[in-house]
Amino acid sequence: MRTHTCERLYKCDTCSKQFSQRGNLKKHMQTHTGEKPYKCEECSKQFSKLCNLNSHMRTHTGERPYKCEDCSRQFSDLGTLKKHMRTHTGEKPYRCDECSKQFSVLYSLKQHMKTHTGEKPYRCEVCGRQFSELGNLKVHIRTHTGEKPYQCKECSKRFRKSDHLRGHMRTHSDGSSQQPIRTLQTLEKKNGRDK
Known part of the structure; x- marks a missing residue:
């Protein structure tokens, strides 16, 4: 009956998020503890949620049930399809607080933030020059290899x-x-x- 009345009886001590069922609180707690009880039998990678393991298993089976209606490209999980759809819509939901530049995926924003912090973790093995973004290192390496793709x-x-x-x-x-x-x-x- 609790789920229908929307009572939230179970509260997370770490972030105060509330749940109507104890089992949902226990699952949520794994986000704080780092516990990953679901293990892939193929490659031993571990996950905190069963749905993430099931999605991961498609990388081994090759199953791609999610199809883009614009270009027919197929994906193994819904999240990746949603990210891909932004290439068609032009949506860029992630904005840099420093310079307001926008990005379609969170990873790109995180990479971009390194340009503001000065962090340059990507180093050219040939000349030692360092870069904040992997893509910039790859382009730079072409100056050594002569590659023009x-x-x-x-x-x-x-x-x-x-x-x-x-x-x-x-x-x-x-x-x-x-x-x-x-x-x-x-x-x-x-x-x-x-x-």
Whole structure:
């Protein structure tokens, strides 16, 4: 009867969140204790919630029951589909308190925050230069390897960074750079070499 009257009789001592059932409080407490009683038999990774283990198991089975209605891409869990949908909607719900820049995923905001704190955990093994974001290190490494994964569709000229290609595309058109960018990965997929 308690669940119907919305009485909250069980209270978390750590954060004061309240629950109508003792079992729900016990499950909630695992978020504070770090307890992870659910273990994957395949890889031994552990989880605090059974639903998270079940979702994880799909990484082993390859099951992808959640499908994007815009592009038909499929995902193993609903949360990942929701994040993906932001690529279509342009939604950026995570805002930096320092500079108001917005991000579509929380991880990107956390990475960005390092630019404000000065933290630079990503180090180039070749020259020792350090970066706050992994993506910036990857682009930097191309200066050592000579890799230029972005290719112009018009003249086949190659670039290290996608924004350099976009700037170059304006030399072929009326200033609009709406043509799709070709990368090595998309070319390999098109030619059937993506394995």
